[in-house]
Amino acid sequence: MPTRSPRPPTYTLSQVSARSPLLNAWPFNASNPLGQIGLHSHQCLSILFFEQGTGFYQLGQRTVTIYPGAVVLVPPGELHSWDAAYNLTGWLLFFMAEAVPHVGAPPSLWWNDPLLAPFTHQSPHPGATFTLSSSLMPLWSAWMQTIHNEVRHERADHVAAACAYLTLLLVDLARLAQPDLARRTARVxxxxxxxxxxxxxxxxxxxxxxxxxxxxxxxxxxxxxxxxxxxxxxxxxxxxxxxxxxxxxxxxxxxxxxxxxxxxxxxxxxxxxxxxxxxxxxxxxxxxxxxxx
The missing domain is CATH 1.10.10.60 (Homeodomain-like)
Incomplete structure (x- = not known):
């Protein structure tokens, strides 16, 4: 009888971020390659932002090309892994929907929130890759660094500060996704x-x-x-x-x-x-x- 392949692991936010149950951001580079993880999924939403390097990333049944300025959105439960990576540097951000201030009060389903809709399959490219302009890339790097610092150092109101920078990132993503997203959601x-x-x-x-x-x-x-x-x-x-x-x-x-x-x-x-x-x-x-x- 053939043996069944083990199911790829699903990670919770607490497994990747012991400091905050809502969000966290980490830098990655050649010295801490993410490709060692293999095929997996997350319970939370996640964003990969690439500052330098090239490569290929598998999301579900698709393979996406990675390049400087690429942003990859990974919805909860989406299987993903590296196919190849060359001299990559960038940021990985995990967050719960409640980290977006207006989503968490009162708690509700986030499927139609304008800042989170790009993560659903209403998006023209679920698990989408977007491209930041050269003017936005330094801002994103600074925002990711600030989220990382706020969560790491746990200063007064650090969660609120980190969530505010997350909102700035999501506003940029919503603007990039809006034209195609509006057309695709009208019917359903x-x-x-x-x-x-x-x-x-x-x-x-x-x-x-x-x-x-x-x-x-x-x-x-x-x-x-x-x-x-x-x-x-x-x-x-x-x-x-x-x-x-x-x-x-x-x-x-x-x-x-x-x-x-x-x-x-x-x-x-x-x-x-x-x-x-x-x-x-x-x-x-x-x-x-x-x-x-």
Missing amino acids: QPLLSAVFAYIDQAYHQPISLAAVAAAAGLTPGHLTTVVRRHTGRTVVQWLQERRMAAARRQLVETDDSVAAIATEVGYRDVAYFTRLFRRAHGMPPLAWRKAAR
Whole structure:
């Protein structure tokens, strides 16, 4: 009997950033090559920015060319790895959706946020490569360095400062993606809006795929196809994302027990909630609360 290949690992933000549960940035160069990691994915959103060098990067089924000024967006769950890299230098940025200030208050689904839509399959190039102008590259280098320094040195209000620089980066990306993104979202926007409005309103209750499909006026099979094609994630994954966002907020802003929070966000089994939370964040809820406060 043939042996099954092991599933590529999925890393949480806490596994790559012990300092901050929301975001972090690291420089890379020839002395710390990222290519040693191999095929993998992340639970969070990530951005690779290349200052120098050339190479090839595999994202899902595509191979993208790397060059100075290239910016690669990696959505959550997207498998990716290096094919080849030559004298590369640049920055790697990981972040949770809540690191974008207006996304995290109140917690909600980020699929249609104008600053995060380029990370979904609504984008003309999911897992896209964009090119920065020569005038923007020094700004991006400085912003990445500032995010790195703020998280590393943990000065007063360092998370707020780092999130502000992240917002500047995302504004630039949204401007680069906007022309094609607007054309591609026009047809499916009402349908996806109905799907995610229903999830946003009812996430704390037991939800079936059939109920979500009925809210959108689709069959369950058609709903599954449309949501995955245009966002890169399944309905169940988006439901879990909404519940986990609410749980993270409750952990930070209240002293409620894990059992109470699990019930509040739609899980009747606290052990099951804890397993899902640990899988998504790399640590159990109470440890995440301690790190986030």
